[in-house]
Amino acid sequence: MADAQEKVMIEDYGSYETAWCPGCGNFGILRAVKQALVASNLRPHQVLFVSGIGQAAKAPHYFNCNLFNGLHGRSLPVATGAKLANPGLTVIVESGDGCNYGEGGNHFLAAIRRNVDITVIVHNNQVYGLTKGQASPTSLEGFATKAQPNGVLLEPFNPVAVAVTMRAGFVARGFSGMPDHLAGLVQQAIAHRGFSLVDVLQPCVSFNRVNTFAWYRERCYEVPEEHDPTDQQAALRLAFETGDRTPIGIIYKNDRPPFHARLPVLSRGPLVGRDVDRATLIEVMEQYA
Amino acid sequence: MASDTLNIVIGGEAGQGLVTVGQLLAKSLVRSGYSILVTQDYQSRIRGGHNSFAIRTAIQNVLAPGEAIDLLVALDADSVEIHGDQMPPDGVAVADAAFGVHVQRCLQVPFKQLSPARYSNVAALGIVGSLLGLDEGLVACLTGEAFGRAGAQVAEENRRALSAGYNWAGAQEVPLPKLPHVSAVPERLMMDGSDGIALGAVSAGLKFYSFYPMTPSTPIALNLAAWSDQMGLVVEQAEDEIAAINMAIGASFAGAPSMVGTSGGGFALMVEGVSLAGMTETPIVIAVGQRPAPATGLPTRTEQADLEFVLHAGHGEFPRAILAPGTVEECFHLTRHAFDLAQRFQGPVFILTDQFLADSYRAVEPFDLGDLQAVDPARQEALPPPPYRRHAITESGVSPRLLPGRSEHLVVTDSDEHTEDGHITEDLSTRRQMVEKRLRKLEGLRQEVIPPDYQGDSRADILLVSWGSTKGSALEAASKLRKRGERVATLHFSQVWPLVPEQFTKHLEGARRVACVEGNASGQFARLIRRETGFDISEHVHRYDGLPITPEYILRHLSLQGLKEDEAWQMHKKR
Numbered sequence: 001m002a003d004a005q006e007k008v009m010i011e012d013y014g015s016y017e018t019a020w021c022p023g024c025g026n027f028g029i030l031r032a033v034k035q036a037l038v039a040s041n042l043r044p045h046q047v048l049f050v051s052g053i054g055q056a057a058k059a060p061h062y063f064n065c066n067l068f069n070g071l072h073g074r075s076l077p078v079a080t081g082a083k084l085a086n087p088g089l090t091v092i093v094e095s096g097d098g099c100n101y102g103e104g105g106n107h108f109l110a111a112i113r114r115n116v117d118i119t120v121i122v123h124n125n126q127v128y129g130l131t132k133g134q135a136s137p138t139s140l141e142g143f144a145t146k147a148q149p150n151g152v153l154l155e156p157f158n159p160v161a162v163a164v165t166m167r168a169g170f171v172a173r174g175f176s177g178m179p180d181h182l183a184g185l186v187q188q189a190i191a192h193r194g195f196s197l198v199d200v201l202q203p204c205v206s207f208n209r210v211n212t213f214a215w216y217r218e219r220c221y222e223v224p225e226e227h228d229p230t231d232q233q234a235a236l237r238l239a240f241e242t243g244d245r246t247p248i249g250i251i252y253k254n255d256r257p258p259f260h261a262r263l264p265v266l267s268r269g270p271l272v273g274r275d276v277d278r279a280t281l282i283e284v285m286e287q288y289a
Numbered sequence: 290m291a292s293d294t295l296n297i298v299i300g301g302e303a304g305q306g307l308v309t310v311g312q313l314l315a316k317s318l319v320r321s322g323y324s325i326l327v328t329q330d331y332q333s334r335i336r337g338g339h340n341s342f343a344i345r346t347a348i349q350n351v352l353a354p355g356e357a358i359d360l361l362v363a364l365d366a367d368s369v370e371i372h373g374d375q376m377p378p379d380g381v382a383v384a385d386a387a388f389g390v391h392v393q394r395c396l397q398v399p400f401k402q403l404s405p406a407r408y409s410n411v412a413a414l415g416i417v418g419s420l421l422g423l424d425e426g427l428v429a430c431l432t433g434e435a436f437g438r439a440g441a442q443v444a445e446e447n448r449r450a451l452s453a454g455y456n457w458a459g460a461q462e463v464p465l466p467k468l469p470h471v472s473a474v475p476e477r478l479m480m481d482g483s484d485g486i487a488l489g490a491v492s493a494g495l496k497f498y499s500f501y502p503m504t505p506s507t508p509i510a511l512n513l514a515a516w517s518d519q520m521g522l523v524v525e526q527a528e529d530e531i532a533a534i535n536m537a538i539g540a541s542f543a544g545a546p547s548m549v550g551t552s553g554g555g556f557a558l559m560v561e562g563v564s565l566a567g568m569t570e571t572p573i574v575i576a577v578g579q580r581p582a583p584a585t586g587l588p589t590r591t592e593q594a595d596l597e598f599v600l601h602a603g604h605g606e607f608p609r610a611i612l613a614p615g616t617v618e619e620c621f622h623l624t625r626h627a628f629d630l631a632q633r634f635q636g637p638v639f640i641l642t643d644q645f646l647a648d649s650y651r652a653v654e655p656f657d658l659g660d661l662q663a664v665d666p667a668r669q670e671a672l673p674p675p676p677y678r679r680h681a682i683t684e685s686g687v688s689p690r691l692l693p694g695r696s697e698h699l700v701v702t703d704s705d706e707h708t709e710d711g712h713i714t715e716d717l718s719t720r721r722q723m724v725e726k727r728l729r730k731l732e733g734l735r736q737e738v739i740p741p742d743y744q745g746d747s748r749a750d751i752l753l754v755s756w757g758s759t760k761g762s763a764l765e766a767a768s769k770l771r772k773r774g775e776r777v778a779t780l781h782f783s784q785v786w787p788l789v790p791e792q793f794t795k796h797l798e799g800a801r802r803v804a805c806v807e808g809n810a811s812g813q814f815a816r817l818i819r820r821e822t823g824f825d826i827s828e829h830v831h832r833y834d835g836l837p838i839t840p841e842y843i844l845r846h847l848s849l850q851g852l853k854e855d856e857a858w859q860m861h862k863k864r
Contacts (some may be wrong), residue, residue, distance in 0.1 A: 058713065067699075079539060083543075085540040085542075085547075088691075272543060
């Protein structure tokens, strides 16, 4: 965290020209994440963004911060490695639904199981934008594209339900059209010690003519105040509400200890900058005598 | 004993405790002052089948595996059948009397009388210890260490079985000369290639290792996992090889010297990550233990057929170095070198071994660990003037490297083409400059290339060219040829990329005949030499049946006109 006297300002995170279409849901997410970082009082050098490939994965280029923009689908393992090397970093993954739920699906499951202390913000627009309009893992059944002319035949992936089922540390669903609400979710996700998923519903103005801004606005409603996010069964019921009414907010959370806190070697501080203990190494070698 | 070395082979089914006994025997030999070279031949199964553990031993340094068996310890009847034709007339077999095998010079052991069936492998160890003249107290002590954790009763049963073996064999007339006595026992470690790589890596500063289990590279991970708490490393079994390499790249980016280990099929999954390390200029050491392919191939055997794969793995153009250790000592030292190169040149560096070397125990002089340098990316001499640009264009191509979160400077990198400050770009002139910057690092890598080792006559009639784990077999084959009056030399490569032709072309051109010895079917290294030097090696000794190249194999496959054939290889001509 920054010193109390040096308050972090939104300007610290910079302002950049983007490669996004006018009206893209990404703009709302970008604003919300910046607000959340400022509200968390994190300074740019304390934050490492990791992203994959896609229009969403470009988002971290529009922040003034540390960034590893890696391969399509592989941001979670990169983020895991970076967090374990230096648990002092606040590690945030920002990428799309294709990247995290399609190409990186296995990593999504494994990162939840490890409960790595990272925040994963998924721009979920239910379509592949950068490759110009093919179905994504979250596209609705029947969604017709040039690649799926008869409509999608697969059941859509429900990331929130999967995450709740696997007891992910923190699971929230947001909407890019409600950026202030989203900023609050991201701030809580960052504060959570463990794997945090913020699945963000967003329109793709160029390639998704079904799940438009108005479509989401009509359906999204805030999670009722009486919902107990530590109740997994109640959380599952909300997670499965994806039809005409979609709850937005914190769906589920628990206090499983994060992965790095369970590794005895990291109780001695980060891996980075650590010396080789020669005397112990000689003992290790002597086991072969 | 055909020469001053003794080749002992223990054969049996998986699950018979053959490796345990093999390791104990090997360690007993090392502790008694002998040199060893172990060749493990096993099948991809947990029980049954046929496995063998061969120990070639001598007072002087053993360079290579051998084919002729001086002492066969058959833990099952099939072993006599399978290895019988490898035994010279003076070879001795040890088998259970109950097998009813009828071969000459076979000690028929009444194992049933010596120990309960589950300890008969240790009784066999006692018999071999006695035949070789190894001190019973020493072997008993090692056996106790090995089984100590299994409880007092198991340890006692093993001790009794060992003693019964010693006593029984002591009373037999055996036509096998005992090993010459070593009076001053040198301090030696027993390590295989995987142990050497693991120890080298930790001594070099390794802090993060991620992997997905795959033969023959898993033992590197098992070593590191065993030491992780003591040595302060994170060793993580990833969900797949793609995750393994991306995790290691993430950890390295954040400042932990990182490494992955795998074999061909797992490496195939890592390939996009290799290119990522090249593009983001992230140091990473990648150990590839080769085994026969394509696809799953022969999962537990050996081959050297992934040279071209590793050389070309990863889309696009970026520099790399490939080190190919030939001994356990080289596994240690070249792994250290790999960490140094990866840190200094900021990219992927490979250690290319194979199942034979990975599983081959040797007697190794202890490494002097006290003064060895370790890499530490957090040690930054002087901060470059701001603004910090992770991919600053420099003359050497190497940009000053800072770590995220360690200073106010921001560290930005991208798998997309990027600007000097690491941000995505499609500016085509930047693209050209960045390609050139990255490739300039290859020049630096060239300056660091380990020259190939040339041994023998300066103008040889026969020059044997080899790389990686075939080093010892080439040297021993050369020495056998030399004894027959041939003018022979060897040219061995412990680094196979980059190649610097000025270091070795004169040797190729100076020899009357040049033969390239390698464990693949198409002559990948000979082809690489032709590509880089224009020199066409005309003779080839290839092996691709899953077994390591032996000196005898080389001699059998060279066309040696007018040369009187040695019994050792004449006998195996058919094999």
